[in-house]
Amino acid sequence: ILNVEQSPQSLHVQEGDSTNFTCSFPSSNFYALHWYRWETAKSPEALFVMTLNGDEKKKGRISATLNTKEGYSYLYIKGSQPEDSATYLCAFVDTGRRALTFGSGTRLQVQP
Amino acid sequence: EAGVAQSPRYKIIEKRQSVAFWCNPISGHATLYWYQQILGQGPKLLIQFQNNGVVDDSQLPKDRFSAERLKGVDSTLKIQPAKLEDSAVYLCASSLAESSNTEAFFGQGTRLTVV
Numbered sequence: 001i002l003n004v005e006q007s008p009q010s011l012h013v014q015e016g017d018s019t020n021f022t023c024s025f026p027s028s029n030f031y032a033l034h035w036y037r038w039e040t041a042k043s044p045e046a047l048f049v050m051t052l053n054g055d056e057k058k059k060g061r062i063s064a065t066l067n068t069k070e071g072y073s074y075l076y077i078k079g080s081q082p083e084d085s086a087t088y089l090c091a092f093v094d095t096g097r098r099a100l101t102f103g104s105g106t107r108l109q110v111q112p
Numbered sequence: 113e114a115g116v117a118q119s120p121r122y123k124i125i126e127k128r129q130s131v132a133f134w135c136n137p138i139s140g141h142a143t144l145y146w147y148q149q150i151l152g153q154g155p156k157l158l159i160q161f162q163n164n165g166v167v168d169d170s171q172l173p174k175d176r177f178s179a180e181r182l183k184g185v186d187s188t189l190k191i192q193p194a195k196l197e198d199s200a201v202y203l204c205a206s207s208l209a210e211s212s213n214t215e216a217f218f219g220q221g222t223r224l225t226v227v
Contacts (some may be wrong), residue, residue, distance in 0.1 A: 004154070032213040035114050043115065044155075044203070049206035089154060093212040099143070100212055102154030 002026055004092045006103035013080050014111050020076045021091030021106040027071035032093040034100060035064055037076055039086040047075075047088075080110040114138065118204050118219035126227055130192040133222045137206030139151075139186070144181055146189050154179065155203055161187065162185040163209055189219045 005024045013019050025033065032051045038044040047059040053068040063079045077084055087107045091100035117136040125131050137144050142163050147155035158177065160168040163184035172179070176195070181187040191198055201223050205216040 006154075013219040031211075034212075034215065036218075041220075043218040043220050044205075049213060049215050051213050091154075097168060097170075098212045099157050099160055100155075100216065102147075102156070104152065105227070 002094060004090065004101050004103040006088075006090055006106050007104075008072055008106060009104070010107040010109070011019070012109045012111065015081060016097045017080050017110075018076065018078045019080055019108065020074050021079060021108075022089045023073045023075070023103055025071050025073070025092035025094075025101075026092075026094065027069060029066040029094040029096060030071075030092075031095045032092040033066055034093070035060060036089045036091065037086045038105070040090060044089065061082050077108075080108070082112050084108060085110050116204055116206055116217050116219035117223060118202075118222055120222055121220065122223050122225075124225045124227060125194055127196055128193040130190065131194055132188050132190045133202050133204075133224075135187045135189070135204030135219060137187070137204070138208075138217055141208050141217070142184075142205035142210055143216075144187050145203075145205040145207075147177055147205065147226045148189070149201045149203060149221070151200070158189070158202075179191075191224075194224075196226050199224055199226045 016064040035047040036044040050066040055066040144161045147159040161181040201221040203221045205218045207216045207224040
């Protein structure tokens with residue numbers, strides 16, 4: 001069983017704060033790392049799919065970095081807004097199964 | 113483009129009853145996934161289809177769960193008989209590529225409560 005861990009489990013920040021979360025995954029047999037945002041009563045939505053060590057991706061105020069050698073990825077949100085409130089999930093894909101193994105997520109709440 | 117459709121959105125059943133969920137993926141997507149998400153945990157893959165063939169069902173409790181994908185398009189997931197611990201959100205997702213290095217598109221899920 002692959003171990004994908006996310007921290008923190010939950011986070012409360014004020015509007016305008018910048019924040020970041022961590023996803024830890026096995027450092028061997030890396031194939032891809034996905035980030036998803038899941039808002040209450042909606043479908044999980046893909047943010048990034050990262051495949052190369054050292055990858056950095058950005059979408060608006062959200063960015064992510066990837067270190068496959070040490071087995072972690074960071075997700076950053078700059079200037080959090082209430083609409084950023086959601087659960088952020090990462091999913092590790094290994095070269096063997098090629099299936100997404102999810103972490104348990106980081107639940108973010110942004111207070112206006 | 114239309115997204116992944118799932119039905120029903122909610123279902124409440126008694127233990128030992130049967131239940132079925134339906135998923136219609138995005139048109140043209142070869143890969144279809146069923147995930148189980150128990151409260152407080154991340155989604156767990158139950159089964160992955162490539163067209164109408166099973167790629168991975170290693171975590172599917174085959175004594176009570178079954179799934180099929182007809183003609184490589186729609187899919188149904190069945191639980192028979194249900195247990196209390198099956199209470200969860202069941203998510204269907206699809207992706208265009210055969211490999212998992214492209215994003216998956218998710219439906220809104222079916223929330224199952226077993227009482």
